[in-house]
Amino acid sequence: MNEEALLKANEALEAANQAMFTANNVWMLVATVLVFIMHLGFATLEAGFVQRKNVVNILFKNVMIIAIGLLTYYIIGFNLMYPGSDYAGEFFGFAGFGLSNPEGAAGLIEYADAGYSYWTDFIFQGMFAATCCTIVSGAVAERIKLVPFLIFCFLFVTISYPITGMWKWGAGWLDAAGFYDFAGSTIVHSVGGWGALAGIILLGARKGKYTSKGIRPIPGHSMPLAAMGVFLLWFGWFGFNGGSVLSADAGLVSLVFVTTALAAAAGAIGSFVVSFGMFKSFDLSMALNGILGGLVGITAGADLMGPGEAIIVGFIAGCIIPLSVVFFDKLKLDDPVGATSVHLVCGIWGTLAVGLFGSMAGIGQLMIQLKGIAAIGVFTFLFAFIVFFLLKKSVGIRVPEEEEVAGLDIAEHGSPAYVGVNQAAFSTAKG
Amino acid sequence: MNEEALLKANEALEAANQAMFTANNVWMLVATVLVFIMHLGFATLEAGFVQRKNVVNILFKNVMIIAIGLLTYYIIGFNLMYPGSDYAGEFFGFAGFGLSNPEGAAGLIEYADAGYSYWTDFIFQGMFAATCCTIVSGAVAERIKLVPFLIFCFLFVTISYPITGMWKWGAGWLDAAGFYDFAGSTIVHSVGGWGALAGIILLGARKGKYTSKGIRPIPGHSMPLAAMGVFLLWFGWFGFNGGSVLSADAGLVSLVFVTTALAAAAGAIGSFVVSFGMFKSFDLSMALNGILGGLVGITAGADLMGPGEAIIVGFIAGCIIPLSVVFFDKLKLDDPVGATSVHLVCGIWGTLAVGLFGSMAGIGQLMIQLKGIAAIGVFTFLFAFIVFFLLKKSVGIRVPEEEEVAGLDIAEHGSPAYVGVNQAAFSTAKG
Amino acid sequence: MNEEALLKANEALEAANQAMFTANNVWMLVATVLVFIMHLGFATLEAGFVQRKNVVNILFKNVMIIAIGLLTYYIIGFNLMYPGSDYAGEFFGFAGFGLSNPEGAAGLIEYADAGYSYWTDFIFQGMFAATCCTIVSGAVAERIKLVPFLIFCFLFVTISYPITGMWKWGAGWLDAAGFYDFAGSTIVHSVGGWGALAGIILLGARKGKYTSKGIRPIPGHSMPLAAMGVFLLWFGWFGFNGGSVLSADAGLVSLVFVTTALAAAAGAIGSFVVSFGMFKSFDLSMALNGILGGLVGITAGADLMGPGEAIIVGFIAGCIIPLSVVFFDKLKLDDPVGATSVHLVCGIWGTLAVGLFGSMAGIGQLMIQLKGIAAIGVFTFLFAFIVFFLLKKSVGIRVPEEEEVAGLDIAEHGSPAYVGVNQAAFSTAKG
Amino acid sequence: MKKIEAIIRSSRFDEVKEALSENGINFFTFMEVKGYGHQKGETHTYRGAVYDVGYIARMKLEIMVSNDFVQPAIDAILASAKTGEVGDGKIAIVNLDEIVQIRTGLRNESAINTK
Amino acid sequence: MKKIEAIIRSSRFDEVKEALSENGINFFTFMEVKGYGHQKGETHTYRGAVYDVGYIARMKLEIMVSNDFVQPAIDAILASAKTGEVGDGKIAIVNLDEIVQIRTGLRNESAINTK
Amino acid sequence: MKKIEAIIRSSRFDEVKEALSENGINFFTFMEVKGYGHQKGETHTYRGAVYDVGYIARMKLEIMVSNDFVQPAIDAILASAKTGEVGDGKIAIVNLDEIVQIRTGLRNESAINTK
Ligand SMILES: Nc1ncnc2c1ncn2[C@@H]1O[C@H](COP(=O)(O)OP(=O)(O)O)[C@@H](O)[C@H]1O
């Protein structure tokens, strides 16, 4: 009976561990679907912020990005970003093409210390990967050629994103140096932002945006779509940040929920206050960008901050948004959705904030944060710039002016996003 | 070895408890994100039900409400609503500004008997809080001034909602009296509805709605947005009601899912039948409101009913909707989205239903329910009425007639919600 | 103390089992809400693919379908589909009207081997049920009379779907024969597709679609709505397939996530490649249908495939889509949303794929798959055909031509989906 | 027969319609148009840039009448459409060679349903 | 040269277009307009209140032709646009002083592409 | 007084507006119209079927001017709206019996704000 009790106790412990593993994994899968729906958030946000005539194009790009992102991450990206402990502290590693459940079903619980299964690891990370391209798609919207853009995305998500990601999350050299980026203010958002910046520099502004008489705004065609996008992104961000805990740890995941929500709310207020001060109007598009700024800002340190600190970080991110939007416009860098302000500028801010607020704050950490920002920024910007540059010199990256005027929906897709009331206007078909 | 078995067994028990705590907390966090997305549901529902010219305004309000709601709930609301056991049975209590994880990480599991962590408690409740203002925003849409409305919201969500919430959920006097309101038919929905009623009484109807020749309907500008809103609200309601179990208790949460879903379905049918009987048309807006009516109706007793009872409660709520909409129109109380019918009238019905159906039904309970409805109704209505009245007498609460005619989007935000096909219509910019 | 250890160990084991049960059940409830939101996905997809003048109608149908589906599944469907072990291997069984938690709360954990509770079982299955009608609604859109359609739905979801569902999932004769359909490529999607096919045969094409001069396309009115629908369906599919594991088994659910996501991505690429080859254009509507094709295709064997196999199955499904759409158009079978191509054709493909790829592949299995496809296809098509035929001969199923021209929104609902900018166009009301 | 073309504020549409009706004119065709004139376009703000949309929204009414009705119609419109603010719009009178009612094939005076 | 203005049901648009084409008229400009006349507006229902939207939707065609084509055009429209129900619409003929083709600068008869 | 009706490409709208303004014409009304003529409609693709939408999108400007301004206006439009490609559009001149400014009740020449 003595033996029996021990056996029973062992059985119980294993059952308890399995239960914990299952609960953790459930959370990670929920986080995965939440990150997935961010792609709808990006799609509607970007669709809302472009003109009516370019809506099919932006939707098509968002659909293709997630498809390409998932497939290439399966083939190459995952094993480039997480090459395994052999490459710890390195600049580069690769564990081979494709995926293979390393130990088989029996070993599942050991894979990540009962945090999640191997497949969960892949799919959660895979959902993140495409995000960096989605960020670019918004900034270069309304004038980039479809096929070169898809080629860029393919290279960016397959090569550039996993390499810099490996530096930190794949236990590479920046990780060893002490750089901290909880859920990717730099590794995801700034990376996307640097790609966007390279793109808009090489593409030039949309026709008619910057005139000799000043800026001629090109308003987005649908504020409900844009607002929907922001709410969906915020919704998904609970998975983006909450899942980055990499387990369902009750205290930590819920703290991350609190900091994420409060930073977003403070971002809305910050942007509201500054943009009202600057423009004397209640600008919805700025408030929406402010929320996103707050979210990007808190992402690097969402697990390190208390609620009060999260509010400060988010509020400052929100304040940055209108200033940054105006600044990029001053430079004649045309970004229809504000992706550079939201993801690049607030991504940098959030990464720095880890050195300024929360449990890791300190001058030493701040320096390391700067180092990480610079290293990843230089690599990513150069990579994106070179790819875009080569595409520009070969196939060209910008649609002809007539196509831009007519809109990419008709020019590239032969199909408008909205069809009017009156079908009588249609002639008999040819085809 | 004897000792070893006991140690092992204790370790196993603790691991099992931690696993249960984690599973519970995962559910509560999922419920939190589901309640969060209800704010998108409200935003699209209200945007769909207003005119094209007031869409930016309603979206802006919905964005600001969630931001203000979360921040003030952090600063004051949470500790006013849940002041702690010292104030049990009282009318009022306050545990101080801001939040502080009371015991630190080690104590997390004890916080709510392994149901959820401290931070989860705050963020789940915080998502609820803003709802009461969102309900008001729909009813007063298309004619209220932005800034006074935001001031109202600030006061409503910071003071009024937490005080009446405390009476029941914060273990106050109504809780002691035996009042039951599982997930907030009264505490959330009717409270919002009373605020809405006060607002529309003091604001008056939209220009042109009630004419000497009868009612001139002002149809909402987009049924897809409205339908999307209702589906999202229903979606979120699984978290609203399911999370109100305050743990992941398998039997209870799943029962609540069943009653919630069946009541919503029955609400759609009830509203369909009655509105077809009354108006001889298949009115989508009524069917949508019917679903919401069913959801509000079941909210007070979702854990007390069997599926059959849930269907009856939801069906009756659905039947009430068209009658109530017509009734408020008879009184010339103009409510563009039907918030008073859905949230106030069905909220009262649902709270009463606890005394009529399900495991607590009984004449005594019915009386207590009435008492709770009355007490919270009187307090909330007076609070909202006084605030709106003071605002009316000071800064004014209604936009000038020209602004109402032009639409709040242009008048208050300088920006339309939709921009047409033809950019050529834009002149060169000044700024 | 010996005894104490054993007691403690038993207590711990029970606690661990409860924790596992709770974690499993949390996942199943999350899967339930994900399947629920697919109804919004269908609603927006179908709304986007119809003309502006038929949007209220399609939304109304989608609202009513979910309401009717849930209620009838409660009254009859669930006990027809899962009549219990007494009917194992049979063609038909019925466990009586309504629901009753069989053992009471104490027995909950035993109900499904700790996978989920009784109520969870019902509500998860109930969310699936309405799907088969939603599929039909898209195909017959823009010309079917509302009331006969709702009668069809009532009969289809109450009788036909549960009977064929019982054959496999209710442990009926096909299950005994070894037929495999993990999450319903056949049992849900093809069933819907067969109903759709019967409907469009008996209804005829929309006026003006097939002319003597060729096909005259009738483009959907809103691509953003359609794209939103597809993203939401994909989102929900993680619950549809992931929940079909019927527990939160970490390895299996996460594998299902991976196969589901990769098949969808490959479906987008397959459809993109083939439709670009065929039509030399980047057709968004095809890419969207390609995603859905990939999802339907993987559904039957999502738990049997590795990621590589899932990509092949999804890619082929995507390639099928443009071919199938063109094929149905050749046959003058008019399907505004492509439901027959997506759900019927890819549903068949996915069911066959179980015999071709993955761990059950083999010629014997392929034959059994064919048998299941044929049996369910014949039954469902005949059922649907007879019901539609009787309705056609009695009350009629098609709206009069004038109503089709004017649009069902005005003709059947007296209300347009969108109301224009200018309220001044409204005269004073009569009513 | 004449065609009266009136460009008016949409906020006056109901009043104009009523005023015409009181003068026995219950028939017209209207459409939304954009106007460019004395009154500047609305000022919009978008992402920090202020701009003039370059037009104002107006309604255009086209009313075919027999000659007797021209003056009463003009007077009715003047009385009902005027606010006195810049931007009230214009009325123009165009001569018509012929009018045909499609339903009946009737021409000219008899084709006009002004009574 | 004349301008023919035809207000027709949108459901007859294809037929009218074809009839004009058969008479050698392959050029026109059209737009959606709202009509107010004998035929009452559609009746809508919204949240329990029934109301008349106050207008019916129509298409307006503007066809510039040389004088010879006026009569054939009218006949073609009458034949193709007529349903016999109230609401079929009107045709009006306006005299034009001058027509210029922007592409070529050609004037009058030679500017009209009726052939 | 005349009404100039110009059907132009929307992509030339800004240029035409500027050219008119340089000739002292700062007043007109415009709308979106659909054109059917030499230039074929756009070709769209939807779910595998290629079709012609049957029209091209154009802008129509209506400019009321006193007689002196007719020729300068035509010249300004010709200079600014022309691309030389098929589809540039047409200008038509209609005589006006009368013009009334609603705000002031002023008639004819004094009602036109061309200066
Ligand atoms: N010469 C004109 N030709 C065509 N339309 C005109 C002309 N003048 C004015 N309009 C129309 O009338 C509208 C109002 O005119 P505006 O000059 O702003 O005010 P007012 O007539 O009160 O001086 C303009 O926006 C335009 O649509």
Ligand SMILES: Nc1ncnc2c1ncn2[C@@H]1O[C@H](COP(=O)(O)OP(=O)(O)O)[C@@H](O)[C@H]1O
């Ligand atoms: N006098 C008129 N002036 C301008 N448009 C008119 C006039 N009479 C009719 N119409 C236009 O023709 C449409 C149909 O006219 P209606 O009087 O309803 O039918 P019918 O011409 O068959 O008598 C109207 O809605 C309106 O657009």
Ligand SMILES: Nc1ncnc2c1ncn2[C@@H]1O[C@H](COP(=O)(O)OP(=O)(O)O)[C@@H](O)[C@H]1O
């Ligand atoms: N006879 C006409 N009547 C009315 N509108 C016309 C006529 N001819 C041309 N248009 C308008 O001008 C537009 C351009 O004309 P089109 O014949 O394509 O080119 P172009 O004038 O260069 O030969 C047409 O789409 C139509 O809107």
